[in-house]
Amino acid sequence: MRKRSLANSDSSPAPEADRQFVTALSRGLEVLRCFRPRDRMGLSNRELAERTGLPNSTVSRLTYTLLQTGYLLYDEQTGRYRIGVPALSLGFACLGSMPIREAAKEHMQRLADYAGDGVQVALGARDDHTVTYLACARSEQGMMSLQLGVGSRISLARSAMGRAYIAGCPPEERAEILETLALHHGPERWPGILEGIKDAERQIAEKGFYGNYGDWHEGVHSIAVPFPTPGDANPDLALNLGGPAPFLTRERMENDLxxxxxxxxxxxxxHAIQV
Incomplete structure (x- = not known):
């Protein structure tokens, strides 16, 4: 099993040319991927069509099928869909299949407690043009600064964790990521974003970590390191520490944390080598 299916690589045919590729299944999964924690009221067929770029008629058939299988729930009063319980089981199955996640929790919590109020330590993996949190830890005492938890998705292109991931992934995947992100962000925004990604690569090559000081969100300082994992069945990861800028000065981030x-x-x- 490969860690990432590279649609643009020489060894992987385009989906439409791959006889093993089931387009209907892929589209159904894309519909499920549209849902985000903030979509508390659910999504309509029209909104799903906008997010996936699929025709309304195709989305209607997909949501009908997902509704019949329990992966979606439908509210007749609002005309919106929400994620069903069977989809949750897939998420827990994913998390349970990653021993490194359990091993990381104690280390992450210890660092979060040391760092103090408002600081969050997170472990994440790539999900298309985002990074998904797989584990996170906050100081047991003090305020909550970043309202992010397991399952939260943040920008692959602009966050410290995302840029660290890009810096640490194999060259073929990095090329595919950059091509995808350039299309996603457009010609006006992409040059500035690309410079930030290259800066992360330079910092990690020189210091082993990347510092993002307000480029992701104003008032938030973050540091991150790539964490490639052994074996094709394990996703590559990245570790991140972030919080309020006044508390996490650049000097403290660089020299202490x-x-x-x-x-x-x-x-x-x-740990990963020994398992």
Whole structure:
């Protein structure tokens, strides 16, 4: 099993030319991927069509099928769909299949407690042009700064975690990611975003970590390290520490917290090799 199916690579035919590729299944999964935690009221067929780029008629057939199988629920009063319970089982199955996630929790919590109020430590993996949180830890005492949890998706192109992931992934995947992101963000925004991605690559090559100071969200400082995992069946990951800028000064991030985040990454790499 490959970690990532590279549609544009020489060894992978385009989906429409691949006789093993089931287009209907792919489209159904794209509909499920449209739902986000903030979609509390659900999504209509029209909104799903806008997010997927599929025709309304195709989306209607897909939502009907997903409704019949329980993966979607339908509210007749609002005309909107919500994710059904069977989809939740897929998420827990995914998390349960990652031993590294359980091993990371103790290390992450210890670092979050050391860092203090408002700081969050997270472990994430790529999901198309986003990064999905697989585990996170906050200080047991103090305020909550970043309202993000397991399952939250953040920008692959602009966040510290996303840029660290890009810097640490194989060259073929990096090329595919950059091509996809360029199309997603458009010609006006892409040059500036690409410079940030290249800066992350330079920082990681020089220091082992990447510091993002307000480029993702104003007032938020973050540091991140890539965490490639052994074996094709394990997704590559990235570790991140972030919080309010006034509390996490650049000096503290660079000299105090970044070395500790690297220690966590090194401990997890050793664990991954031994498992």
């Amino acid at each position: 970044a070395p500790k985040l690297l220690e966590v990454a090194n401990a997890l790499r050793l």
